[in-house]
Amino acid sequence: MNWEAAYATRMAQVEPSPIMELIRVMGTRRVINFASGLPDPDGFPIAALRDGAAAVLAEDWRGGLQYGEAEGYRPLREWVAADLRRRGAPATPDQVLIVNGSQQGIDLVARSLLQPGDTVLTEEPSYLAALQVFASYEATVRPVRTDAEGMDVEAAAAALRGAGVKLLYVMPSHQNPSGATLSESRRRPLLEAALAAGVPVLADEAYLDLRYDPGEPTPLAAAHPEAPVISLGTFSKTIAPGLRVAWLAGPAAAVARLALLKQVADLHTGSLTQRLVHRYVSGGHLPAQVARLRAVYRQKRDAFLQALDRHLAGKATWTRTAGGMFVLLRLPAGRSAAALLPAALDHGVAFVPGAPFFPAGGGEESMRLNFVSPSREQIDEGVARLAKAIDA
Ligand SMILES: Cc1ncc(COP(=O)(O)O)c(C=O)c1O
Known part of the structure; x- marks a missing residue:
């Protein structure tokens, strides 16, 4: 063979x-x-996870061991939406899809938008595993000029007007690999440029909460409620990556389409781990x-x-x-x-x-x-x- x-x-x-x-x-x-x-x-947080896993298996094993909805465990979606609203980004549970790690979120968004030869704009440097996803859909990745304050807005606006640009991928806070954060003053103008060009923005917020200097970081989506942003967040960096529980949030219609694709990909994210994460966050352990x-x-x-x-x-x-x-x-x-x-x-x-x-x-x-x-x-x-x- x-x-x-x-x-x-x-x-x-x-x-x-x-x-x-x-x-x-x-x-x-x-x-x-x-x-x-x-x-x-x-x-x-091993002690809380051990207790939480035992409690889920004792009290909710029927749900935890059963197939679930492609969109994800509803109470967890509700928690994510409320958390986004608390941070200034409008969201309802219907605007949230639970994914199997934010890596899957990148994959689903890319799969839904990109045709061979399309262009994805990124920071320079950008997250290697996202670049690999874009390449796997035969897209061309074009980096936008980036400095210590993140993506240069004028360069991004010019690039967004280019033919064949289908997606802008950005890590707004403490990005991988440089650690740079998109400055506050650039956020709204960047989203305005994407809105004007009609190009969706994938805001990968994997490191949002891991801030060591003063200041409370906000999700990029909070900078412009009408902008076409799909936010990605993950419990990998704050709880544990082996759980593979993350979320994607955006306009309800786009999320519903992505949920169909999620179903095609893997039916749904693990029922047990979603409940475990929900028990952990709703129990108030995360802060x-x-x-x-x-x-x-x-x-x-x-x-x-x-x-x-x-x-x-x-x-x-x-x-x-x-x-x-x-x-x-x-x-x-x-x-x-x-x-x-x-x-x-x-x-x-x-x-x-x-x-x-x-x-x-x-x-x-x-x-x-x-x-x-x-x-x-x-x-x-x-x-x-x-x-x-x-x-x-
Ligand atoms: C920027 C960024 N996005 C996404 C991921 C994927 O994380 P996960 O799939 O565990 O949520 C990582 C992991 O290192 C990352 O650095």
């Missing part, structure tokens, strides 16, 4: 993620891992959990930035991220992070080369560093090893 000949042509666009490859290569090597995208497992995570991650962020100052001042530049999980570090022009990686692994530290996050090429000198999954003790040692590898 020749499988290569059997695949649809679009499968040529589905390539292994450099991150997954790296994790595979790292295998059993004992390295300090700044490469992964994982939250700190010590932050999982304290987010506060705990913020405190721990803030300390790690600070320790990481201090370690960078201590070991890499003058040898590299980096983003001073206000939240999220990552720092994007840049080596001097002309140096390649990918070429440095084998030496870094030899020195016992891993990172993800940044180039794959840059959809139009470039970024070879950059690397993404996860500061939340290593322990406090590993942070200084890992950065010291990185500095040695850079010097070698």
Whole structure:
């Protein structure tokens, strides 16, 4: 059987993620891992989840073990809608679809909108796994000029007017991989430009709550109630990613169409985990959990930035991220992070080369560093090893 000949042509666009490859290569090597995208497992609220799972199985096992609605568990949709309204973004339960991780939300939105050759506008850099989704639907990704305040509105407005532009994908708060946040002053103008062009905006709010500097972040959708925004949120970063419970919210008609597609994809998100998450959030546990995570991650962020100052001042530049999980570090022009990686692994530290996050090429000198999954003790040692590898 020749499988290569059997695949649809679009499968040529589905390539292994450099991150997954790296994790595979790292295998059993004992390295300090700044490469992964994982939250700190010590932050999982295990006691409340254990109690919640036992309670769901005791009290609501019929629902928890049964097929459910494609749209998701209604009480959870109600909770998400109320939470969005509290944050200034209008939403009713009918405007919420529960998805199997926000990654599925990206996939469903892309699948519903993109035809081969269509253009998706993104930040530069952007989230690698979203770029992979867009590629899998044979779309062209065009990055918009981006700086420390997020996407440049004038550049975005000009790009939005281009032929074949079907979607604008943006991570408004503490984005992956740079940690940058779209400034308040850019939010409404960006949405006005999308509205004027008639192009939907997919606002991936995965890191909304993970803020360590002062200020309470708001969802992008709150900046313009009429704009064509589909917001994506996830419990992966605030509770635990293995639950695979996330949500998508947007205009009711669009959400209803996406629910049909969700049904085609996987019928519905797990009944048990949706109930577990609902029990957790409706029990009022989330604010304290987010506060705990913020405190721990803030300390790690600070320790990481201090370690960078201590070991890499003058040898590299980096983003001073206000939240999220990552720092994007840049080596001097002309140096390649990918070429440095084998030496870094030899020195016992891993990172993800940044180039794959840059959809139009470039970024070879950059690397993404996860500061939340290593322990406090590993942070200084890992950065010291990185500095040695850079010097070698
Ligand atoms: C920006 C962004 N969006 C979406 C996801 C996917 O998260 P999940 O599918 O666990 O909700 C991630 C995970 O790292 C991410 O960084």
